[in-house]
Amino acid sequence: MDFITVSNSALWIIVILQSIVIYALTRQVGVLFERVAPAGALAINQTIEVGAVAPNLALQSLASTLVDVGGKSKNNKSQLLFFVSPDCPVCKTLLPALKSAAKAEQSWIDLILASDGKQQDHAGFVKQYELSEYPYIVSELLGKSYGVAKLPYGVVIDEMGKIASMGIINSREHLDSLFEAKERNVASIQAYMQKDQHNEEKFVEVK
């Protein structure tokens, strides 16, 4: 065999090997996308479900005003019922993001903060984190009615008084996922992502 033949054969083999590597890379990128698909708020709840009518309660806030939770909206806005606690570190970390989200989405949603426990603890909490511009309800009944077992927990109630989305919130991304889920009319972002793929098993199942 002369040099040209050997060289030509070697080059072809290199081209094929490199093509195999590129093919493997494109496959891996695809798999990676499936693995890192956005995880929305974890919608664990045994009392209420998305699409059901939200429990309608009229409760007194810390500022002694009556707040209607659930029911058909009077101002045609949705409600974000956000369950927090003064002794929940994650809740405190999330508060700036929560206030920012509430401000950004104020045209269509009202933020209502909810908790339970002693009134005086919450008063200090509201003052420290400057939450006075939002209704703050301290009620054990509210948490029980909405089946809240873990904090921080968010529930979006649409204008018609139905549960639009809900879940445990650990980040701004989770919070946004509640709004996205409502906008896209899906139970959760996980449900949306799965709906968009033929092979459901390939996504990280978090729901």
Next chain:
Amino acid sequence: MDLLNFTSDVMALFLMWLFVNASIHKLQVDNRNYYQQLFSDYGLRNKNIAIALCYFLGVVEMTLAFTILFEATRSQAAILSVLLLSVYLIGMTVQLIQGKRDMSCGCSGANSQLKISWPLIIRNGVLIVLTLNCTLPGAGFPPQLWFAVLMASGFMILTYSCVENLIVNAQKISILRAY
């Protein structure tokens, strides 16, 4: 011997792989429901006609896969292949113009995550142009060139698979962007 005769052989081998793959998916009984649903999305609602068409296309593709290999039938097979690919392309384009996006393309079987999209139309357009090359006579797979023909078709198959993966990835990225 011309370069175009050489590429005609390369494309013939590549198209054989492509059509055998496509045909196997259509002829598999397990995929019957998938293709029936797919044809229904394309507007063919009659179940029996959809199944018959699926088998018919499978047989046509398998026939094309082997007739395109031989010098005597290559030109006619290439013209039929161009027509078949054009029908697929027009079908997808019509669906896209109608605004459908969330629809499987049916290109790579039931497990494929590929959906109809404009990049897919471009890929099929390129495929049609490349298939036209097979209307020219081949080099006849000469012994001194078989290695190069085999390697070049292998390269085509891998490149085609990479492009398909990239389109699937792009579609996933667009889902994440929408999120």
